[in-house]
Amino acid sequence: MRAHDVHVWYGETHAIKGVSMDISKDDVTAFIGPSGCGKSTFLRCFNRMNDTIEGARVEGRIELDGEDIHAPAMDVVQLRARVGMVFQKPNPFPKSIYENVAYGPRIHGLARTRADLDNMVEQSLRRAGLWDEVKDRLSASGTALSGGQQQRLCIARAIAVDPEVILMDEPASALDPIATAKIEELIDELRGRYAIVIVTHNMQQAARVSDYTAFMLAGEDRVGRLIEFGPTQQIFTRPRDRRTEDYITGRFG
Structure with a gap:
């Protein structure tokens, strides 16, 4: 992308200004920065989730495989299948584990037979590292799983429609350290299969899981801007901008 x-803009409020970057299809990209700097707002631009917020307005150009995602011919439902999203708080549907994962392939007509659907559900749960934990209770409610399992179920649901990009908005912030480690392992396993973009407040997490890092910051005008973007190792060890260095070393933020 x-x-x-x-x-x-949110109404008259200018939320982020003049942000440009390329998202590589084979890498994990992390957005870091203090609260209120526009990380999640920018993330939601990639699958037009800001369209669902009254008064929100997006300007500029965003492309997926060279296509303008705001072009009149762009089908937003299809866009959100191609650019899946995992939210901060796990949000499984109030349905069975099986139906949570089968929902996307079913509504997009991706499975011709029940056997195809069964296979898609199994493969998605395997890729999400959840199959061995739930294979004997696929008819149980997805909301009955632990928080970490629910988040991996949401990831399985996102990848069931074979997206090109997966957006993750602080996917581990509501989880305990063990569940967080499993999410990070999963991100590492999914690397190269999908373009992954993750918003995180945890700089150690960004350093561990990402290939590229974007540092965002809101100025005195409270408008979020991209300060620096580059390979994660360079951002964390040799940042070009003093503000990046100050944030990473804990001098502010």
């Missing part, structure tokens, strides 16, 4: 000169 490619973003060029993206601005977002």
